[in-house]
Amino acid sequence: xxxxxxxxxxxxxxxxxxxxxxxxxxxxxxxxxxxxxxxxxxxxxxxxxxxxxxxxxxxxxxxxxxxxxxxxxxxxxxxxxxxxxxxxxxxxxxxxxxxxxxxxxxxxxxxxxxxxxxxxxxxxxxxxxxxxxxxxxxxxxxxxxxxxxxxxxxxxxxxxxxxxxxxxxxxxxxxxxxxxxxxxxxxxxxxxxxxxxxxxxxxxxxxxxxxxxxxxxxxxxxxxxxxxxxxxxxxxxxxxxxxxxxxxxxxxxxxxxxxxxxxxxxxxxxxxxxxxxxxxxxxxxxxxxxxxxxxxxxxxxxxxxxxxxxxxxxxxxxxxxxx
Amino acid sequence: xxxxxxxxxxxxxxxxxxxxxxxxxxxxxxxxxxxxxxxxxxxxxxxxxxxxxxxxxxxxxxxxxxxxxxxxxxxxxxxxxxxxxxxxxxxxxxxxxxxxxxxxxxxxxxxxxxxxxxxxxxxxxxxxxxxxxxxxxxxxxx
Numbered sequence: 397x398x399x400x401x402x403x404x405x406x407x408x409x410x411x412x413x414x415x416x417x418x419x420x421x422x423x424x425x426x427x428x429x430x431x432x433x434x435x436x437x438x439x440x441x442x443x444x445x446x447x448x449x450x451x452x453x454x455x456x457x458x459x460x461x462x463x464x465x466x467x468x469x470x471x472x473x474x475x476x477x478x479x480x481x482x483x484x485x486x487x488x489x490x491x492x493x494x495x496x497x498x499x500x501x502x503x504x505x506x507x508x509x510x511x512x513x514x515x516x517x518x519x520x521x522x523x524x525x526x527x528x529x530x531x532x533x534x535x536x537x538x539x540x541x542x543x544x545x546x547x548x549x550x551x552x553x554x555x556x557x558x559x560x561x562x563x564x565x566x567x568x569x570x571x572x573x574x575x576x577x578x579x580x581x582x583x584x585x586x587x588x589x590x591x592x593x594x595x596x597x598x599x600x601x602x603x604x605x606x607x608x609x610x611x612x613x614x615x616x617x618x619x620x621x622x623x624x625x626x627x628x629x630x631x632x633x634x635x636x637x638x639x640x641x642x643x644x645x646x647x648x649x650x651x652x653x654x655x656x657x658x659x660x661x662x663x664x665x666x667x668x669x670x671x672x673x674x675x676x677x678x679x680x681x682x683x684x685x686x687x688x689x690x691x692x693x694x695x696x697x698x699x700x701x702x703x704x705x706x707x708x709x710x711x712x713x714x715x716x717x718x719x
Numbered sequence: 720x721x722x723x724x725x726x727x728x729x730x731x732x733x734x735x736x737x738x739x740x741x742x743x744x745x746x747x748x749x750x751x752x753x754x755x756x757x758x759x760x761x762x763x764x765x766x767x768x769x770x771x772x773x774x775x776x777x778x779x780x781x782x783x784x785x786x787x788x789x790x791x792x793x794x795x796x797x798x799x800x801x802x803x804x805x806x807x808x809x810x811x812x813x814x815x816x817x818x819x820x821x822x823x824x825x826x827x828x829x830x831x832x833x834x835x836x837x838x839x840x841x842x843x844x845x846x847x848x849x850x851x852x853x854x855x856x857x858x859x860x861x
Contacts, residue, residue: 634840
């Protein structure tokens with residue numbers, strides 16, 4: 397049973413000013429509408445994805461979503477090779493305003509529906525549950541809840557309870573992992589995907605693998621609304637939470653422990669204590685007995701010796717004098 | 720006269736064949752790079768052999784390897800092998816799931832590959848900690 401739900405109701409964290417920042421640390425490519433691409437070969441700082449709540453009206457939440465890249469990039473208009481391309485420091489920043497339905501997660505951009513987004517998801521998921529991560533209008537990306545666990549997250553600095561979702565589908569291809577906060581549903585590790593259709597002459601060059609080891613060809617890659625509209629030219633970028641002002645930590649109230657388990661866990665200590673006590677008792681008793689026996693024997697000899705001495709003291713003294 | 724021309728032609732062909740094979744063997748270049756993730760749970764390796772016929776200068780044989788060195792994959796683990804042409808258009812990409820303590824090694828022979836990348840993520844720790852990217856490209860690019 398969710399302990400925290402007694403304190404914070406789901407979605408209570410959705411307030412103006414709530415934000416989360418995520419990072420990615422490898423080079424990547426972005427694409428402009430005119431097909432010019434920026435290949436960020438060197439990053440001067442991690443790539444940042446940030447979203448913040450700007451407004452909340454009823455069930456609709458307006459989010460400011462920004463992608464920020466600072467690095468050295470090859471600027472590649474169509475057909476230009478990397479040797480001919482301009483190569484210089486570039487800052488790429490793109491901001492979008494998503495209007496997201498709090499409960500269905502369906503989003504729109506400038507009034508146009510773009511599908512289900514993953515900035516948050518339903519809290520209290522259970523392993524095995526089927527899960528629609530995001531849904532571009534035609535094809536949803538469906539995953540499964542694979543685990544629920546507590547994790548001491550380095551960015552949060554506290555223990556958080558999370559659940560993981562894994563999506564693997566061959567057509568359109570998706571191989572993506574997501575992590576959400578179990579109590580709030582806030583995404584902790586989002587995967588951004590952009591759609592792409594493999595050109596006919598390249599079919600066979602792109603492949604994936606099922607978990608049982610079977611390899612298959614990929615002809616289409618799935619996209620989702622965030623990565624697609626932010627201009628990424630990568631089919632897969634996984635971000636990691638680096639900062640948030642939303643309280644996603646585990647409630648400090650410890651969960652009550654079962655009584656039986658409480659008793660049984662002390663059993664080994666009780667066994668050791670009993671054993672040590674018994675050994676000590678036996679040793680003390682044995683020593684005491686020995687002491688009594690030794691003492692009584694000594695007394696017997698003392699008395700006997702004194703009597704003998706008194707009885708024959710003349711003989712003793714003569715013996716010494718004669719000598 | 721006809722026989723002379725034939726002899727000269729044959730000699731020229733043999734000379735060309737010899738020098739072609741000689742240049743190919745001598746000038747065949749290889750490049751490679753490997754690395755571990757910061758927490759040493761993921762390993763990535765990429766290698767390529769290319770022949771210096773200027774131009775083009777591309778990796779005609781590509782070797783990739785991705786492995787994980789831990790046995791506690793809770794979330795996921797995979798390795799991804801990619802190759803790009805000289806306009807940085809992706810020519811191939813193969814993604815393989817990894818189980819505990821496993822590795823995947825593949826050799827490819829795609830033509831005109833200028834940039835090769837292996838990305839491996841053990842999927843156990845946080846992403847920058849458990850993931851590693853290695854890449855090689857021709858001189859001037861990487």
